Amino acid sequence: MNDLVNIFVRSIFIDNMIFAYFLGMCSYLAVSKTVKTSFGLGVAVVFVLVITAPVNWLIDTYLLKPGALSWLGSSYSEVDLSYLSFIIFIAVIAAIVQLVEMVVEKFSPSLYNALGIFLPLIAVNCAILGLSLFVQEKEYTAIGEVSVYALGSGIGWLLAIVSIAAIREKIRYSNIPAPLRGLGITFILTGLMAIAFMSFMGIKI
Amino acid sequence: MKNLNLIKSPVNLNNPITVQVLGICSALAVTAQLKPALVMALSVTVVTAFSNLIISALRNTIPSRIRIIVQLVVIAALVIIVDQLLKAYVYDVSKKLSVFVGLIITNCILMGRLEAFAMANKPWPSFLDGIGNGLGYGLILVIVAFIRELFGSGTLFGYHIIPHTFFDHGYLNNGMMILPPMALIIIGVIIWVQRSFNQSLIEK
Numbered sequence: 001m002n003d004l005v006n007i008f009v010r011s012i013f014i015d016n017m018i019f020a021y022f023l024g025m026c027s028y029l030a031v032s033k034t035v036k037t038s039f040g041l042g043v044a045v046v047f048v049l050v051i052t053a054p055v056n057w058l059i060d061t062y063l064l065k066p067g068a069l070s071w072l073g074s075s076y077s078e079v080d081l082s083y084l085s086f087i088i089f090i091a092v093i094a095a096i097v098q099l100v101e102m103v104v105e106k107f108s109p110s111l112y113n114a115l116g117i118f119l120p121l122i123a124v125n126c127a128i129l130g131l132s133l134f135v136q137e138k139e140y141t142a143i144g145e146v147s148v149y150a151l152g153s154g155i156g157w158l159l160a161i162v163s164i165a166a167i168r169e170k171i172r173y174s175n176i177p178a179p180l181r182g183l184g185i186t187f188i189l190t191g192l193m194a195i196a197f198m199s200f201m202g203i204k205i
Numbered sequence: 206m207k208n209l210n211l212i213k214s215p216v217n218l219n220n221p222i223t224v225q226v227l228g229i230c231s232a233l234a235v236t237a238q239l240k241p242a243l244v245m246a247l248s249v250t251v252v253t254a255f256s257n258l259i260i261s262a263l264r265n266t267i268p269s270r271i272r273i274i275v276q277l278v279v280i281a282a283l284v285i286i287v288d289q290l291l292k293a294y295v296y297d298v299s300k301k302l303s304v305f306v307g308l309i310i311t312n313c314i315l316m317g318r319l320e321a322f323a324m325a326n327k328p329w330p331s332f333l334d335g336i337g338n339g340l341g342y343g344l345i346l347v348i349v350a351f352i353r354e355l356f357g358s359g360t361l362f363g364y365h366i367i368p369h370t371f372f373d374h375g376y377l378n379n380g381m382m383i384l385p386p387m388a389l390i391i392i393g394v395i396i397w398v399q400r401s402f403n404q405s406l407i408e409k
Binding site for chain 2: 021025026029030083085086094123124125128129130134137178180182185186187188190192194
């Protein structure tokens with residue numbers, strides 16, 4: 001249990017997707033103009049992460065890893081399909097995003113309207129594929145750890161995009177040097193926020 | 206002339222990172238040292254050029270409803286080839302790049318160029334467009350990595366550049382440079398400089 005809390009806190013504050021790994025920067029920069037839309041996108045990312053990361057972990061553990069196929073019989077125990085992981089992960093993500101979109105549209109039209117255009121965009125958000133690859137690299141052994149890690153990373157991403165959106169809403173009233181307006185200042189702001197987030201480093205629960 | 210422009214414009218006025226805002230995700234994390242940045246830039250250039258070429262050659266046969274998944278499959282196949290090559294020939298760099306080779310798949314430059322250029326143009330111009338965008342991306346990567354490695358660890362490609370006498374007189378490496386936040390701030394400054402020279406790029 002302690003482990004899970006530790007993973008959760010680490011993935012939100014210390015290994016933050018945006019500030020430590022720069023994952024999902026494209027949509028982070030493009031959609032962070034207002035708090036409302038960025039919150040919508042953030043929720044959609046959390047949602048999709050929590051579903052795709054465990055599914056990809058299961059596929060990796062039981063199909064792709066070296067020796068993962070040994071449950072089929074001893075003659076398969078030497079098979080190593082790990083070179084296929086990129087193509088399978090991205091296919092799974094694209095399929096799940098499509099599926100999630102259909103399910104949400106059917107069962108919760110209000111949520112669908114809120115997430116709206118963001119869901120299809122998420123298939124090519126690097127944060128999603130990145131997390132699956134990180135999970136593969138970190139060699140987690142239980143699905144609980146993977147889910148908590150995905151949830152924490154998603155919340156960290158949500159936190160980052162909502163806070164930059166809030167700052168960008170305010171900064172419209174400031175007098176920034178013209179060439180720095182828009183993209184430039186957003187980068188520098190993100191950098192400063194990342195420095196602030198580094199103060200969480202070393203926290204251990 | 207027109208073809209030359211396809212290579213030249215993405216390097217400056219239409220730079221994928223500072224102007225089109227594509228592919229930033231992987232651009233920043235690999236720039237703490239020059240060598241991984243250069244390898245990453247080369248890989249992205251190769252993948253962009255060839256995926257543009259392949260998709261452009263197939264553009265009339267791909268049904269538009271399933272084009273995204275076709276594009277993803279082509280890109281993923283190319284990235285797997287690149288990944289295996291890196292693992293075989295430059296294993297240490299491939300370890301350093303870790304997940305970021307795989308993340309070339311979702312690098313927005315690829316999808317962006319495929320959608321914006323390759324789907325509407327002949328294979329050869331698309332190929333050049335891919336090379337140009339790869340170079341524009343690589344240029345920024347190399348600039349950022351150069352600054353970070355030089356001031357962060359005093360080396361370039363792992364060789365010591367800052368003379369030892371400097372250190373004897375109290376010069377210190379700026380440890381901040383190696384940490385992730387500086388990559389963002391350096392890119393912000395690059396954008397600032399570029400836009401000061403090209404007034405047309407300034408946002409209203």
